[in-house]
Amino acid sequence: MKLQRSAPQLALAVLAALSTVSCTNVPYIVQPSPPTGIEKSPNDSSVGILRLSDAELARQESLARDGNKTAAFNVYRHFRFDAGDQVAARKWLLIAAEMGHGAAQYNLAQIYLHEQDSAKAVYWARRAKDSGYPNADALLESLGTR
Numbered sequence: 001m002k003l004q005r006s007a008p009q010l011a012l013a014v015l016a017a018l019s020t021v022s023c024t025n026v027p028y029i030v031q032p033s034p035p036t037g038i039e040k041s042p043n044d045s046s047v048g049i050l051r052l053s054d055a056e057l058a059r060q061e062s063l064a065r066d067g068n069k070t071a072a073f074n075v076y077r078h079f080r081f082d083a084g085d086q087v088a089a090r091k092w093l094l095i096a097a098e099m100g101h102g103a104a105q106y107n108l109a110q111i112y113l114h115e116q117d118s119a120k121a122v123y124w125a126r127r128a129k130d131s132g133y134p135n136a137d138a139l140l141e142s143l144g145t146r
Contacts, residue, residue: 052078064092069099076104097124102133109139118143 052060057078063071073096080089090111096104105128112121122145128136 051082064095067099069096069101069104072096072099073101073104097127100127100131102128102131102136105131106133106136106139109136113139113143 052074057075060071060074060078064075072092076089076092076096079085079092083089093104093107093111097108105124109121109124109128112118112124122140122143125136125139125143126145129140
């Protein structure tokens with residue numbers, strides 16, 4: 001007598017048989033991650049500093065021009081920490097902040113505080129708070145406003 005099984009029964013039988021097979025002898029080959037154009041420097045803090053290839057920098061700038069605030073902040077970080085171009089970094093930080101990037105707004109508030117421009121520091125700290133940036137409330141309190 002021949003046993004006939006439906007497709008779901010056959011699939012379950014195959015899975016049951018495979019579950020008893022050991023995979024300990026199957027070699028595992030580590031594959032490197034595909035290149036993205038963004039790297040973290042291992043010698044920097046645990047957060048790392050973005051290192052953008054020329055192609056990735058151009059892509060991030062294009063995304064930022066299309067309204068991507070995270071891309072604008074990435075370009076700022078590239079110029080600030082990798083390229084050391086403070087003028088370009090400040091330009092991109094302002095772009096990211098105007099787009100609503102909370103960390104960019106908070107950083108601008110800190111910069112203006114350091115430059116002793118309290119009106120701009122308060123403005124950007126309030127914008128950072130409105131964006132939900134966690135430390136903005138404490139900064140506003142230290143500035144005597146809330």
